[in-house]
Amino acid sequence: MTQLKDHNLFLRRTDREAPGKHMRPLLLLLVFVASGLLLLSRLDHSMVSDVRWRASTWLSPVLRGALIPAEPVREIGRSISAQVDLSHELERLRQENQKLESWKWRAQQLESKVADLEALAKTVPEQKIDFLTSRVIADSSGVFVRSVTIDAGRKRNVKEGYPVINGDGLVGRIVDVAPAVSRVLLATDLNSRIPVRIGPNAVRGILAGDNSARPRLIYIPEGANIANGDDVATSGVGGVFPEGLRLGTVVGGLSDPRVALRADLDRLSYVSVLFFADPFRGVTGDLSQRKVSGEAHNAIPPVYPRLRAAP
Amino acid sequence: MKWVRASLPVLSVALLSLAAALPWGLAAEDRFVLPLLPVIAIYHWTLDPDAWLPDWAIFLAGLMLDVLTQGPLGYWALVYLCAYAVAMLVSRRPAASALGRMATLAFAIVAVTGFAWLLASLYFLQLLRWQPYAWSALVTIILAFALTPFLGITWSGAKSAARGMRLTRGSQ
Numbered sequence: 428m429t430q431l432k433d434h435n436l437f438l439r440r441t442d443r444e445a446p447g448k449h450m451r452p453l454l455l456l457l458v459f460v461a462s463g464l465l466l467l468s469r470l471d472h473s474m475v476s477d478v479r480w481r482a483s484t485w486l487s488p489v490l491r492g493a494l495i496p497a498e499p500v501r502e503i504g505r506s507i508s509a510q511v512d513l514s515h516e517l518e519r520l521r522q523e524n525q526k527l528e529s530w531k532w533r534a535q536q537l538e539s540k541v542a543d544l545e546a547l548a549k550t551v552p553e554q555k556i557d558f559l560t561s562r563v564i565a566d567s568s569g570v571f572v573r574s575v576t577i578d579a580g581r582k583r584n585v586k587e588g589y590p591v592i593n594g595d596g597l598v599g600r601i602v603d604v605a606p607a608v609s610r611v612l613l614a615t616d617l618n619s620r621i622p623v624r625i626g627p628n629a630v631r632g633i634l635a636g637d638n639s640a641r642p643r644l645i646y647i648p649e650g651a652n653i654a655n656g657d658d659v660a661t662s663g664v665g666g667v668f669p670e671g672l673r674l675g676t677v678v679g680g681l682s683d684p685r686v687a688l689r690a691d692l693d694r695l696s697y698v699s700v701l702f703f704a705d706p707f708r709g710v711t712g713d714l715s716q717r718k719v720s721g722e723a724h725n726a727i728p729p730v731y732p733r734l735r736a737a738p
Numbered sequence: 739m740k741w742v743r744a745s746l747p748v749l750s751v752a753l754l755s756l757a758a759a760l761p762w763g764l765a766a767e768d769r770f771v772l773p774l775l776p777v778i779a780i781y782h783w784t785l786d787p788d789a790w791l792p793d794w795a796i797f798l799a800g801l802m803l804d805v806l807t808q809g810p811l812g813y814w815a816l817v818y819l820c821a822y823a824v825a826m827l828v829s830r831r832p833a834a835s836a837l838g839r840m841a842t843l844a845f846a847i848v849a850v851t852g853f854a855w856l857l858a859s860l861y862f863l864q865l866l867r868w869q870p871y872a873w874s875a876l877v878t879i880i881l882a883f884a885l886t887p888f889l890g891i892t893w894s895g896a897k898s899a900a901r902g903m904r905l906t907r908g909s910q
Contacts, residue, residue: 457797458819464801464812469861475811482805490759490806497760504763566761568769570858570866571809575761610808615766640766694763 483565483576484605490564491578505694556669557702558592559583563695564608573616573638574599575695580607588667590701595690596673597621597661598698609700613692614674615642622664623686625677626657631664634674634686640693641678641685653677659686666705743896747783747791750889751776755799755814759806770874771881773803773814777821777850778882781843782889784825785832789893796822816857821850843886844879851875 467475509516544550561579568574579585581604589601591611599619603610612619619636625644632647647653657677663670679685758772780796783789800815807814824846833839855871 451793454793454819454823457793458816461797461800461812461815461819465810465816465857465861466812468810468812479805479808479811483808486802486806489756493756493760497757497762501761501763508763563761565759565806566769567759567807567809568766569773569807569809570770571813571861572807573766574808638766693765695761696763 480603480605480610483610484608487564487576487578487605487608490576494562494564501696508694558699559585559702560697560699561609562697566695567610568613568693570638573613573619573636573692574602575611575613575698577609577611577698577700578607579700580605580609582606584702585609585700586704588705590661590668590672590703591698592672592701593690593695593698596675596688597668598690598692598695600667601700611698614688614690615640615692621668621674622662623659623674624662625651625653625659628652629662631662634659641687644677644684644686647684653681653684655680669701669703743893744790746893746896747779747786747789748795750779750892751783751791751796751799751818752802754779755803756806758803767870768874768877770870771877773807773817774847774851774854774874774878775881775885776803776818777847778843778878778885779889780818780821781825781828781846782886784822785829786893787829788897793819793822810861813857813861817850817854820853821846824849840883843882847878847882848875851878 464475559579561577561583563575564578565576567576577591585601585604587601587604591598591600597614599611599613599616601609602612614621614634614636615638616636617638619634619642621634623632623634623644624630625632625647628651630647630651630653632644632651634642635645636642644653644659655677659674659677661668661670661672661674673689675686675688675690677684678687754776755773758775762769762772764772776799780791783791796818797815800813800818801811803809803814804811828842828846833842851871851874855866855868859866
């Protein structure tokens, strides 16, 4: 009996018509489903983005777990790249330190002057912004989107729209919040638009991401005086970002001005979320109500039109 | 051990897909190499007649990567299913020599990367830059020559462990 079974088995294994695996109808069905999902994503169906974010939230504990064995590998990579850049970095820091030493003395003088003037003018003190530092647990930077997931969410009072920075400057802003995780849209993303001021003349413009490493500067006024190397910082217009967050410097010529960001968005490990609420939210609503009721007729129109995602 | 052996192909594809979403500190343009690593595993296991890697598991791995990278749903699922289809076509006429196997593996990676570029271009309705894709395909081919033997060694180890258990059972 055993011999017969073995014999049958032998016959079954060798009497194949052709070697290799064969395509099943299920494969065609799966291709059809994947194509349908891709089409829905292209149409930007709200259900797709909602399902994607929910699923991503459920998978966040898996990502956190996967980071534990991955952390030593990341650390080795970081130390290798640090060793490679060490000599250049040392020289750069030495030169920067010399400059900063002269600026330090000047800054101290100016600081005391400003304090005296503020006391004289009875200036309202600047609002201090709370922040929270969080770990990056997933990097979604690819051909379609430039974003990272951080392990702080609604439970830690993180809200949509909050700016995100690291030691070098602005990184992006929160666009999705779940109880334990949040998604940060990076400044380089196709859908990122940041109101900025450029250079010593404080020229206004918009920093527009295009999924490249260096985002573009758009809506710069005609004849604006900007040059390569000018500092770019947030202007605070629109109330999404506080004024004065560093972004980078102008590069690439005046025909297509771009910004070399100070923050290395490819190597984000920890970022800080600024608890910055839009200071104009209440004011704008109040103005519109007044206009309707006829109390005020000089309501200011918005400075920038509502922005759309670039094609 | 039999269970580990049976699930090794699915596990390896799932783990490589998960690793593609982790922040490794790579530049955004170089990150495209990471989602191509499961392609190597899919190709390798599909060519092995004893390995169990169903098409639905490949679809789910791609979908998981789409979710984790916040990209359009179905993109990586389609690319991985394309890798599966290419591997199935190759498995009908397997190369006899080692050089032939290496050449077909390189061809499969180039074909799948080309498909990924075409799909992304169709998604944006404009021809995207092909250079990052070509560079990623080249790096993936180099990595494939290291990953494929590793997968083979792991598979042989799991196989021999499973065989040992079957002998023990037979002797009882």
